[in-house]
Structure formats: C-alpha cells, structure tokens
Amino acid sequence: MSDQSRALPDRPSLRYLKLEAKRRLSAGEFATLQLAQLAIAREHGLPSWTALKEQIEAAGPASHALTQVRWVMSRFAAADTPGWTPPDEEELRGHFDDDYLSLLPPGRLSGLLGSVAGQLREDLVDVRAEPRRLRARVAGLRVEAATGGEPPYRLRELRFYPLETKVADPRLEAPETRASGVVPAEADSVAAESFAELGLVGLMLAGGNGDGSVWVTARGWADLDQGDVLLPDHRFPAYSITQLVTATAVLRLVADGLVRLDAPANAYLRTIRLADDDVTVRHLLSHAGGVDSPASMFAGRVPELVSVTGPAASCNGRRGTFGYGYGEYAMLGQLIADVTGTRYEDAATSMVLRPLGMTASWFPRGRPVSRVVMGHHLTDEGVFERAPARLSVAPASGGLWTAAADLVRFGLGWSSLLPGALAREALQPQAEFPGGAAGLGWMLVPPKDVAGHPGAGPGFSASLVIRPGTGQTWVILTNRRVLVEPINERLIRPLT
Structure with a gap:
C-alpha cells in the first residue's frame, strides 16, 4: 500500500476507482477487494472507502468521457509488456460504440492504443471535462473524447494527437494585426x-451574420522569410473546403433537372467511369461511394484527372458506408465537367463563385503568385521553414484558393443558389460517422x-x-498545418 497521498481529479470517477481496486486485487497487490479499496481511499487522504465514495458523490456528476478514457489508459498502459492480453471484441464493445468499431475494428484499435502504451502510463493533465466530452493531455499526446448520450455512455469519439514541437522562432515576437469590418472583441481575444x-x-x-455583414482579423505574417505582414485580403488554399463548392455546383445541376441524386453516377460520367456501376450521385456527395483516393493528392501543377485515376476509377471501399476520401469529389468534378461541357473550374466559377461575389477566389493550375500566403512547417529545432508549394491534383476535391471574406460569403449565401427543399436536404444526415454525419x-x-x-x-x-439555425458563419485560415479544432471551440462558443 502506498504511503503517498494523491489528489482527486476535478471530476473524480467512482467507477474508475472501483476498476482500479479490482485491477490491483487481480495483480496480487492485496488479498481482498476491501483492502484494495481501503488503500485507494487512504491514498486520497480519506479514512475509508465509504468516505471516498461520499466525497465523490458530493462533487457532482462525473464525466462519462473521462471515465471511459481512464479505462482506456488503465487497460492499455501495460500493452507493451510481456504477458499482456488485449481486450477481446466483447470487452471493447462495452466501452466503444458500434459505429466507432465499424470504422476502427477491434484488432486495429487495440494495435493503435497499444502503440502509445508508454504514454498512457502518465497522468492526465489540463483536463477539461464535461459529462459527455473530454479534452486533456497525457505525456506527449492531446486527448479528445466523447460518449453517447445514453447508458452505458460508450465512446463514440477518441483521438490522440501528438503535441506540437515548441516554437523557438524569434521572428514570431510581436505579431501585427490588421482587420476589416467590425471585428468582435471576442474574436480578437481568440486570435491572440x-x-x-x-x-x-x-x-x-x-465571420458574418444573417444580415450579410463580414469581418476579418489577420494576425502575423503572410511570409515569415520576407517579413510580409498578413493582410485581410491575402489568399489561402482552402483545400478540402473546396468540396462544399463542388457539392453546391452538383446540387444546382440537380435543381435544373440535369442530374438526379439517386441515379448512378456513371449515367453522367463520360471521360472517366466508376468501376462500380451502382454508386449514385448521392453516394459521392456523402462520401459513401467507396471510391479510392488518388495515390498522391498534391503536385507542383494540376494534371488532367484521367492521368491520375485512369479511365476507370477504382472503388474498393464499402458502398453505402461513410469513408472520407478525395476520390468521390474528384469524380464529382468530372461529372460537372461532363454534364456542362466545360472544365470543372469554369463551371464552378460560373455556377457558385461569381453569383456569390467571390471575386478573390479561383482554381489555379500552377502555383499562384499574386496576394498569396506562403505555407510553413516547423523544424525539430522549433524554427519555421517555408513549405513546398503544392496544389491538389483534383481541383474539385481541394483546388480552391480564396480569401477569408469570400469563404464567409459562401457560408452565408450558398443556400440562396438552391431551392429551399434541396438546401435543407444538403444539411440532413446521409451517412453517419463517430461524432457526426455527412x-x-x-x-x-x-x-x-x-x-x-x-x-x-x-x-x-x-x-x-456555419450554424444553420442562425445563419452565422466562421472561417479560420492558417499558414501552418495544425489542428484548428481548439480555435473553432474558442471562436464559436463565445460569439454564440
């Protein structure tokens, strides 16, 4: 029994402590479960298990997400040691919901969690726990988790991200800020x-509201090597956000009666065909067509799509099941081109960009040079270097370059290009995945x-x-590849 007193976490879990007592009993540390529970109580500065239970219950509702993450850490912390036995499928299904395990099968999940076993032996820190959500850090990993809303509150999201290398670049000191429009004070605070x-x-x-007003705040540098200050009208690559423009263009063709959502996509494809004749336009729009992504998504110049996919695009995924990739939208770009008789870029510009006043947006086929931002990556020494200039090989999947205000205009106005019923259908779940739906x-x-x-x-x-119920729109653009979910969380919640 340890003589060292431990502090209870902000939202202690009685269930986790019960499991911990059973684990220590099974490990032979104690002769009875009661002795194991007593030891845990005393380690937390309390004289008995009953006193520990009462203190936990008085602390308020526990976080189900925290409870499940602690189980994961306890169960997999020894995965890199001899004799450890991985949980079977039945045990995992007690803690992960069916949708999660359909996308990440039990064997694969155990392998991934086992690969970070050494880090799971550390304590959680910077814990931000809600009843069904958790954000925290453990060793060199960021943890994000969410559970379902009903007992037994199984995990429907669990992600571990490597923490960023600490920046040690002196050029980042005292960044300048430039703005346009009326920027909310909360947005300036979030940016800083x-x-x-x-x-x-x-x-x-x-961001922007239903009244059409748009604001932009820009902080830092467009090109660190040149010392170019970032301005509100600088252009960034939107990458996969391009797919929203592509989807809107396809839905315009549906509205005009030129395409049917539930018709086979091959009914409209001419230049390139799908290997699976049963994949529909709806499947492609909702990432449920099983179409393979290109082997390489980026190049110095944009090639002809047929040279990337070949005359028949392969479909090795599960049709009807969500599987995010770039292949579906590459083929939707080809469908738009075949139906309209023009290049995808020209059709998307005339059907979406121009009607919404997105004059600072376009689809370059070579590296753009006017008013564009340079990408950066961080070296192991914490210093920034320019990232190689790369373009998406499939313009309809990731080829849009744009300014922040233009993306806000898209978020505010895309539905105005469609009949009301079709715009509402675009925001209805078509294919589910852990934590959401397409x-x-x-x-x-x-x-x-x-x-x-x-x-x-x-x-x-x-x-x-976007928040469909209010018409509000928010855009984030950075010239470093990082997870922007923390910015979304900070930006959207205070402003709503």
Missing part, C-alpha cells in the same frame, strides 16, 4: 490566444446545430463552420 498557444505564423479569423457535402454535428468542413494540406489548415 490561439496564435500564441498553437505556435502559428499567420492566422486569419473571419450531409450532401457538409459535415454535420446535428445536436450542436453546426455544419462545416475542414481543409488541410502542406503548410496550411482551414475551417469553415
């Missing part, structure tokens, strides 16, 4: 906090009335989020 915490070179936050182009979190799409590529990250 996120810029420092995430170690960014440049950060653009933008609509027709949009990624949805229905309980939060949030829809959007991320984008990331060499040297850049981006995010577009």
Whole structure:
C-alpha cells in the first residue's frame, strides 16, 4: 500500500476507482477487494472507502468521457509488456460504440492504443471535462473524447494527437494585426490566444451574420522569410473546403433537372467511369461511394484527372458506408465537367463563385503568385521553414484558393443558389460517422446545430463552420498545418 497521498481529479470517477481496486486485487497487490479499496481511499487522504465514495458523490456528476478514457489508459498502459492480453471484441464493445468499431475494428484499435502504451502510463493533465466530452493531455499526446448520450455512455469519439514541437522562432515576437469590418472583441481575444498557444505564423479569423455583414482579423505574417505582414485580403488554399463548392455546383445541376441524386453516377460520367456501376450521385456527395483516393493528392501543377485515376476509377471501399476520401469529389468534378461541357473550374466559377461575389477566389493550375500566403512547417529545432508549394491534383476535391471574406460569403449565401427543399436536404444526415454525419457535402454535428468542413494540406489548415439555425458563419485560415479544432471551440462558443 502506498504511503503517498494523491489528489482527486476535478471530476473524480467512482467507477474508475472501483476498476482500479479490482485491477490491483487481480495483480496480487492485496488479498481482498476491501483492502484494495481501503488503500485507494487512504491514498486520497480519506479514512475509508465509504468516505471516498461520499466525497465523490458530493462533487457532482462525473464525466462519462473521462471515465471511459481512464479505462482506456488503465487497460492499455501495460500493452507493451510481456504477458499482456488485449481486450477481446466483447470487452471493447462495452466501452466503444458500434459505429466507432465499424470504422476502427477491434484488432486495429487495440494495435493503435497499444502503440502509445508508454504514454498512457502518465497522468492526465489540463483536463477539461464535461459529462459527455473530454479534452486533456497525457505525456506527449492531446486527448479528445466523447460518449453517447445514453447508458452505458460508450465512446463514440477518441483521438490522440501528438503535441506540437515548441516554437523557438524569434521572428514570431510581436505579431501585427490588421482587420476589416467590425471585428468582435471576442474574436480578437481568440486570435491572440490561439496564435500564441498553437505556435502559428499567420492566422486569419473571419465571420458574418444573417444580415450579410463580414469581418476579418489577420494576425502575423503572410511570409515569415520576407517579413510580409498578413493582410485581410491575402489568399489561402482552402483545400478540402473546396468540396462544399463542388457539392453546391452538383446540387444546382440537380435543381435544373440535369442530374438526379439517386441515379448512378456513371449515367453522367463520360471521360472517366466508376468501376462500380451502382454508386449514385448521392453516394459521392456523402462520401459513401467507396471510391479510392488518388495515390498522391498534391503536385507542383494540376494534371488532367484521367492521368491520375485512369479511365476507370477504382472503388474498393464499402458502398453505402461513410469513408472520407478525395476520390468521390474528384469524380464529382468530372461529372460537372461532363454534364456542362466545360472544365470543372469554369463551371464552378460560373455556377457558385461569381453569383456569390467571390471575386478573390479561383482554381489555379500552377502555383499562384499574386496576394498569396506562403505555407510553413516547423523544424525539430522549433524554427519555421517555408513549405513546398503544392496544389491538389483534383481541383474539385481541394483546388480552391480564396480569401477569408469570400469563404464567409459562401457560408452565408450558398443556400440562396438552391431551392429551399434541396438546401435543407444538403444539411440532413446521409451517412453517419463517430461524432457526426455527412450531409450532401457538409459535415454535420446535428445536436450542436453546426455544419462545416475542414481543409488541410502542406503548410496550411482551414475551417469553415456555419450554424444553420442562425445563419452565422466562421472561417479560420492558417499558414501552418495544425489542428484548428481548439480555435473553432474558442471562436464559436463565445460569439454564440
């Protein structure tokens, strides 16, 4: 029994402590369960298990997400030691919901968790726990988790991200800020906090409301080597956010009667065909077509798509099941081109960009040079270097370059290009995944009335989020590839 007193976490879990007592009993540390429980109580400065239980119950409702993450840590902490036995499928299904395990099968999940066993032996820190959600750090990993809303509160999300290398680049001191429109004070605060915490070179936050007003705040540098200050009208690659433009163009063809959502996509494809004749347009829009992504998504110049896919695009995924990739939207770009008789880029510009006044947005086929931002990556020494200039090989999947204000205009106005019923259908779940669902182009979190799409590529990250119920829109653009979810969380919650 340990003589060292331990502090209870902010939201202690009685269930976790019960499991810990059973684990220590099984390990032979104690002769009876009662002795194990007594030891744990005393380690937390209390005279008995009953006193420990009463203190925990008085602390209020526990976080189910924290409880489940602690089980994961306890169960897999010894995965790299001889004699450890991985949990079987039945045990895992007691802690992970069926949707999660359909995307990450039990064997694969155990292998991934086992690969970080050494870090799972450390304590959780910087814990931000809600009843069904958790954000924290453990050793060199960031942890994000969420559970379902009903008992037994199994995990429907669990992600471990490596923590960023600490930035030690003196050029990042005293970043300048430039703005356009009336920027909310909360947005300026979020920009300053996120810029420092995430170690960014440049950060653009933008937003708009149902009245059509748009604001942009830009912080940092467009090109650190040249010392170019980031300005609100600088252009970034949107990468996968492009798929929302593509989806809107397809839905315009549906509205015009030129395409049917539930018709086979091969009914409209001419230049390139799908290997699976049963994949529908709806399947492609909701990432449920099973179409393979290109082997390499980026190049110095944009090639002809047929040279990337061949004359028949392979479909090795599970049709009807969500599987995010770039192949579906590459083929939707080809469908748009075949139906309209023009290049995808020209059709998307005339059907979406121009009607919404997105004059600072376009689809370059070679590296753009006018008013564009340079991407950056961080070296092991914590110093920034320019990222190689790369373009998406499939313009309809990731080829849009744009300004923040233009993306806000898209978020505010895309539905005006479609009949009301079709716009509403675009925001209805079509294919579910842990933590959300895919609509027709949009990624949805229905309980939060949030829809959007991320984008990331060499040297850049981006995010577009809308709140359909209010018409509000937020955009994040950075010229470093990082996870922007913490910025989304800070930006959206204070402003709503």
